[in-house]
Amino acid sequence: MKQKIFIKLFLSTFQLSACTFGGGFVIIPLMQKKFVDELHWIEEQEMMDLTAIAQSSPGAIAVNASILVGYHVAGMAGALITVLGTVLPPLIIISVISFFYAAFRDNAIVNMAMTGMLAGVAAVICDVVMKMGKSIFQKKRVLPIAVLSASFIAVRFMKINIILIILICAVIGAADTLYLGRKGGKTL
Amino acid sequence: MIYLELFWSFFQIGLFSIGGGYAAMPLIQSQVVDIHPWLTMSQFADIMTIAEMTPGPIAVNSATFVGIQVAGIPGAVIATSGCILPSCVVVMTLASIYYRFRELKMVQGVLAGIRPAVVAMIASAGITLVTMAFYGERVLPADLSEINVISVIIFAVGFFVLRKWKVNPIYVMLGAGAVGILHGIV
Numbered sequence A: 001m002k003q004k005i006f007i008k009l010f011l012s013t014f015q016l017s018a019c020t021f022g023g024g025f026v027i028i029p030l031m032q033k034k035f036v037d038e039l040h041w042i043e044e045q046e047m048m049d050l051t052a053i054a055q056s057s058p059g060a061i062a063v064n065a066s067i068l069v070g071y072h073v074a075g076m077a078g079a080l081i082t083v084l085g086t087v088l089p090p091l092i093i094i095s096v097i098s099f100f101y102a103a104f105r106d107n108a109i110v111n112m113a114m115t116g117m118l119a120g121v122a123a124v125i126c127d128v129v130m131k132m133g134k135s136i137f138q139k140k141r142v143l144p145i146a147v148l149s150a151s152f153i154a155v156r157f158m159k160i161n162i163i164l165i166i167l168i169c170a171v172i173g174a175a176d177t178l179y180l181g182r183k184g185g186k187t188l
Numbered sequence B: 001m002i003y004l005e006l007f008w009s010f011f012q013i014g015l016f017s018i019g020g021g022y023a024a025m026p027l028i029q030s031q032v033v034d035i036h037p038w039l040t041m042s043q044f045a046d047i048m049t050i051a052e053m054t055p056g057p058i059a060v061n062s063a064t065f066v067g068i069q070v071a072g073i074p075g076a077v078i079a080t081s082g083c084i085l086p087s088c089v090v091v092m093t094l095a096s097i098y099y100r101f102r103e104l105k106m107v108q109g110v111l112a113g114i115r116p117a118v119v120a121m122i123a124s125a126g127i128t129l130v131t132m133a134f135y136g137e138r139v140l141p142a143d144l145s146e147i148n149v150i151s152v153i154i155f156a157v158g159f160f161v162l163r164k165w166k167v168n169p170i171y172v173m174l175g176a177g178a179v180g181i182l183h184g185i186v
Helices: A001-021 A024-038 A044-056 A061-099 A101-106 A109-135 A142-156 A164-184 B004-016 B021-035 B041-053 B056-102 B104-137 B147-163 B169-185
Strands: none
Touching: A001 A024, A001 A061, A024 A044, A024 A061, A044 A061, A044 B056, A044 B104, A061 A101, A061 A142, A061 B041, A061 B056, A101 A109, A109 A142, A109 B021, A109 B041, A109 B104, A109 B147, A109 B169, A142 A164, A142 B104, A164 B021, A164 B104, B004 B021, B004 B056, B004 B169, B021 B041, B021 B056, B021 B104, B041 B056, B041 B104, B041 B169, B104 B147
16 A cells, blocks of 8 residues: 555656656646645645745755655655655756767757757746846835845855855845844734 | 765755745856856856756756766766755755644745845846857957847847746747757758
8 A cells, every 4th residue: 555655656756747847836736736636645725835835945846845745645755755756857858968968069950959049048037037026026125125136246246155145145034034023014 | 076076066056046946047057167167158058958948957957967977877866866955854844843833934034035135146147148148158248249149039039928928938948949940050
């Protein structure tokens, strides 16, 4: 019985990971469909909370979410299995590509496609930045906008180590939460 | 010890890329292009393009790619493990706190504090990629008129389509690749 659950967990995450292009949030609705609607292993509210944890933790959201689902369904062993299921498809695909990378890159057609696609990636990233930036400016609070501007200057022009910037901003976020909490104001 | 270096670099990438997907990009650039001489900027642009075209998280894709380039298949496995180990530890810890207290306010507060910085970093890495796409170099050349016009057009159309109709990025990538090939042949 337990073995059956492990196999199901592995196959489900493997499939989801193999079909999730672009990474990130795309996998959350897919997981919801699979584990909440189809298999009934997780309740809907719980899935939303798990999503919040996956987003609040470092690393890829897809990996984090699969750890949580595996852990929830079958403990530590379950988490190991779902991580494996999530990581294997990209590991295999990228390995195959990188073995042919040299030939791949020297191929004229591929080169043309890659040049075009680089402009496409640039557009996708600008779109992501616009979307994320908008949600920060919409809050109409001075602090996040000041942090955004200062971080940009620090990373772009002063070449300050980004890990240091993240740590400083984490402290600012914690202090802000305490301050807002004391004021009894609403959360961010 | 190349394996140890790989592991440590991707451990840091995994630990500090907070905020999903593209948040890992500036960290990867800093670790594998600036700090270690593992990839050139143009290889980095390639792997970002490949990562966007293939399934899976950007960080895992890059870990595999860089690992193989630097130390073969074992390198790929080690880099990928390094990249997901922080997730495993932090996610499990947070999950157990969550199941005990059902309270994540502080975590969310810290996250809200980091998010603007993440946007700034992605923006900065994005500007570098736009420069790569338009000029083939990571810094602007002296002569700004040597711009790749086709890339500018692909970028502009792609950006417009994404903003206006919120299409799936994979279609923008496919379209961009097709236009690149067409232009090369014609």
